[in-house]
Amino acid sequence: MNKIDNKTLTVLSDHTSVVEVSWVDSRPSVKKTDVKEILGWELKDEGLCKGDTCVPVPSDSTSSSSGLVDLLTLAEALGFSTVVDVEAGFLAIDCFSSLRQNALSERKAPDLNLPDLDGTLRSLSEWSDKKKLLVAFSSW
Amino acid sequence: MPTVIWVDENDIIIRPNAGEFGSDTFAELTGISCADHMNQVKSWVKEGAIPDDANHIVEDFNQNEITARLHFRIAANALRVGLNEVSEQHFAKAEELAPLDFTIVRASMPLRGGNPFGEEFFDLYERYQNAGSPYHGIPRQTARLGKND
CATH class of the missing domain: 1.25.40 (Serine Threonine Protein Phosphatase 5, Tetratricopeptide repeat)
Incomplete structure (x- = not known):
């Protein structure tokens, strides 16, 4: 078994990030500058911002003295569910909830990006204006 | 189980996900014939026909x-x-x-x-x-x- 190093945090969201972490009451705190890489939202004075949209965050989620921010509080502010493994240094974030809910309610297919057999990223929008069958299956 | 979603020219999900197969290799196990789905797809492409089950509302995960x-x-x-x-x-x-x-x-x-x-x-x-x-x-x-x- 490999050695567990919980001074780094592996964050699993729509991508994978590995960042330095401090644990406060079993909650991961990270550098403010790492938030955008992890969540895709930038932490500003107004809150968490992406484009023209900002979401307010609780004032106690940031520590001005250490420059660290409570990652779970920020994820919760965005409505993301999380599971954290303190000992092993993993945090999984469900950042797809709004995308999924929109697709279910509006029936608008998200513009998926997936690699083709040659590894080239292809998006669903490449076949706009055409009928499409999206087939998902597992190889065992 | 292979899952198929129909998406139209405007990227609207016309028929949500359903288990469908490209052959009848597993038909005895699944009870699902591939021909039914293929015929539905042909009708959709050629005539724009949409099956009744396409209106099924898929609930989000709990x-x-x-x-x-x-x-x-x-x-x-x-x-x-x-x-x-x-x-x-x-x-x-x-x-x-x-x-x-x-x-x-x-x-x-x-x-x-x-x-x-x-x-x-x-x-x-x-x-x-x-x-x-x-x-x-x-x-x-x-x-x-x-x-x-």
């Missing part, structure tokens, strides 16, 4: 199902870096939260040393059918086939 997927992701990543005990703990938690979910339970079988076509799969399939085949998609009338058939 919190247990969401949390199960997060445990699954940690488990798979822990396994990838050799943290086998950590991985097993999270696979077990994921299965506890979503015990009938194929994308959790069956998908983890080969990662946990099991056989996704073996006894444990047929046990899962039997429990799944006994529970009414819960699925976030168009429900299908699947064949009743136990592990002893």
